[in-house]
Every structure is written in C-alpha cells, then in structure tokens.
Amino acid sequence: xxxxTQTPRYLIKTRGQQxxxxxxxxxxxxxxxxxxxxxxxxxxxxxxxxxxxxxNKGNFPGRFSGRQFSNSRSEMNVSTLELGDSALYLCxxxxxxxxxxxxxxxxxxxxxxx
Amino acid sequence: xxxxxxxxxxxxxxxxxxxxxxTYQTSGFYGLSWYQQHDGGAPTFLSYNxxxxxxxxxxxxxxxxxxxxxxxxxxxxxxxxxxxxxxxxVRTSNTGGFKTIFGAGTRLFVKA
Numbered sequence: 091x092x093x094x095t096q097t098p099r100y101l102i103k104t105r106g107q108q109x110x111x112x113x114x115x116x117x118x119x120x121x122x123x124x125x126x127x128x129x130x131x132x133x134x135x136x137x138x139x140x141x142x143x144x145x146n147k148g149n150f151p152g153r154f155s156g157r158q159f160s161n162s163r164s165e166m167n168v169s170t171l172e173l174g175d176s177a178l179y180l181c182x183x184x185x186x187x188x189x190x191x192x193x194x195x196x197x198x199x200x201x202x203x204x
Numbered sequence: 205x206x207x208x209x210x211x212x213x214x215x216x217x218x219x220x221x222x223x224x225x226x227t228y229q230t231s232g233f234y235g236l237s238w239y240q241q242h243d244g245g246a247p248t249f250l251s252y253n254x255x256x257x258x259x260x261x262x263x264x265x266x267x268x269x270x271x272x273x274x275x276x277x278x279x280x281x282x283x284x285x286x287x288x289x290x291x292x293x294v295r296t297s298n299t300g301g302f303k304t305i306f307g308a309g310t311r312l313f314v315k316a
Contacts, residue, residue: 123303123304125306130308131308132291132306132307132308132309133247133291133293133306134306135303135304135305135306138301138302138303138304145301145302145303146301146302146303148303180246180247182247191234191235191237191252191254191295192237192249192252193237193239193247193249193304194249195246195247195248196246197245197246198246
C-alpha cells in the first residue's frame, strides 16, 4: 500500500506570495492532519480534516487555511507569506476508527520564504 | 492552555536502557502516543496508551498514568539506529473536536 505523499517536496517563495501544498493520504484513510515543524518547536498542529470537514484548528492566523476533497486528498494554503512561515509542513493520515491515534506521516514539504 | 514537557536531550550507551519522560497539561485527554523521527525523515508511530499501565512492543515500552498526567517511553537494548528525536503526543477531544498536540521532542544520542 502506498504511503502518504506530499507535493511539492521543496518550495521557495517570496514574502507576500501565497502557496498551496498538497497531501494524498493512504488509500482508505479518511482523516488528514497538518502540522508545521520548525527546529526546537516540535510539531505544531494546524488542522485536522475528516470527510471534508475541518474537525479542529490550531492557533495559527487566518492566513493558514485548508480543505479536504471527497477523495480524502487535502490541501493547505498560506497567503501573504512571512519569513516566519519557513518550516517543514507535514501531513498525516489515519483511520478514523482509531480516532486518528496512529498517524502516518508524509515526507513533508520544505517551505522557504525569502 | 495545553502543553507537554519532555527533556530536550538524552544520551545513552549502546546496549543500555533509556527512559524518556513526558508530562502534560490538557483538557479532554484521549490518549498518549509516541513517535520517532530520524534526521531528514518523517515521524513514525511507535506506541499509544489510552489507559494506565505499560504497553510493550519489542524493545520499546510506553507507560501512562492518567492521574499524574505523566507517561514515558522506555527503550531497551539500545542500538545506534535508535539515535533520533522522540515526540510524545496527546490526543484531545473538546467542543472544537479532536486534535493531536505534540511535545517539542527529545533528541536521543546513542554512543558506542
């Protein structure tokens, strides 16, 4: 079974631009979560989606948004990029029956904002 | 607020046993998970505790005490390949729904 895939793997953007990141979960997984990882900060929760509905959102500004499609694929968007948005963005999928306890992570998208 | 505390670094010798502690302050506690992440890699799931007690998976064991808001990951027979970052994560459920909060991670160095 294919793992979680994220595209693109690397991205360089300029301050003020916007970016869209994509995540394809493991086949059969309907829950998708997004995290931002920066050195020393661990993984910061962004959002969690299940069946196209956002179940929860972390403490991030409104510039960060996301959505989930009917095939469970998910996208997140960051508008008006700031230097501090440079990070590794990780997506994780899980079976909802497990209450998203065991999450399978993709390789991440490394975003650099200059 | 919600927070998790774990040591930033731990060093141990190959073949030894190491314990990584995690204390948490959350509402709507659902369970505690542990993840391993090697440099340049993605986090991988190690274990999960919803109830008090010890869960064993091979060389790794995880413990939870809900009354103490405390858990730990125990790694036995350490190998060089165990050098990685280890994250505890709390699954919570509240009026806003489910979410998973991660600790800042513990960097484990295994020496020969």
